[in-house]
Amino acid sequence: MREAAHALVSDPAIPAQVQKVLRHSVRGQVLDALRAALVDGELVPGEIYSGPALGERFGVSATPVREAMQQLALEGAVECLPNRGFRVLSRTERSLAELAEVRALLEVPVVLRLARSVPAATWEGLRPAARATAEAAAAGDLPAYGEADRAFHRAVLSLADNGQLVQVADELHRRAQWPLPGAPRVRCAELLADAAEHAALLEALIARDLPVVESLVRAHLAGA
CATH class of the missing domain: 1.10.10.10 (Winged helix-like DNA-binding domain superfamily/Winged helix DNA-binding domain)
Structure with a gap:
């Protein structure tokens, strides 16, 4: 500035x-x-x-x-x-768990519905968004990773054609990214593991493997 x-x-x-x-x-x-x-x-x-x-x-x-x-x-x-x-404001483990629970209530059923109807070619089009998260993770740039992470989730949820859903989910996601007091800085390896879940989710969505899709989304949100 x-x-x-x-x-x-x-x-x-x-x-x-x-x-x-x-x-x-x-x-x-x-x-x-x-x-x-x-x-x-x-x-x-x-x-x-x-x-x-x-x-x-x-x-x-x-x-x-x-x-x-x-x-x-x-x-x-x-x-x-x-x-x-x-x-x-200080965060607590409880507040983060509550955010993860609410996000799961919103996102899991929507992603499962999309998994049943969105063609594979559309999911293929989200690969650049997934790669962007991997690149930010590899650079160890936490703010850039946060932006890329939210962009990927917005891209997925936007396929539901519900602007209110995308807005609410993105706000919850943003709040989930604020660190806990005294928490150690997130390591590059942790960011890379989180980014790898985006790529794995796309593979499951392309294959229309609904059990794997649900498992990946729940695990991803719980670990956010």
Whole structure:
């Protein structure tokens, strides 16, 4: 994030509507950066972060940081502390297990229904999405893996032609990616194993092997 971005949105020579778009863009970039920092463990559960301090870190004013943090509060990642900043909320094993259970209730029956009806050629078309997760895993890039992982699941669920389902499932998936307090950083080998499950799932879907599909989806969500 660069200071120049903030300078642009406060330039009186730029029309108001253009400035609005630029502000939205800066806020979106800050939000993406904060989400990546959450997944990567840079924003520590229980710690309090101020808008101005984070703004200085990203080279922007505190305003887009506060706006991004308010969005994260709506997503359940942080809580707003008046006149203090934002505290990153702590996760528990129980909360992660609950997320996995809800995701399974949503995704397992949908994927099984798709397994019965979607042609093999369509599943073949998802191989690039599966490879993207493997590439991010091999690089050990946890935030990039998180994005690729969610993209793969969205691609699968989008075949159900239900936008509300995709939106809800993706939000649950995002929340499941926030680490537990004090948890060790996820190792590259663990990411590779998780990515390999995507490829295995595609093989089972292409073969229409429903028992294997169900087993893989349940195991994958339980280990997410």
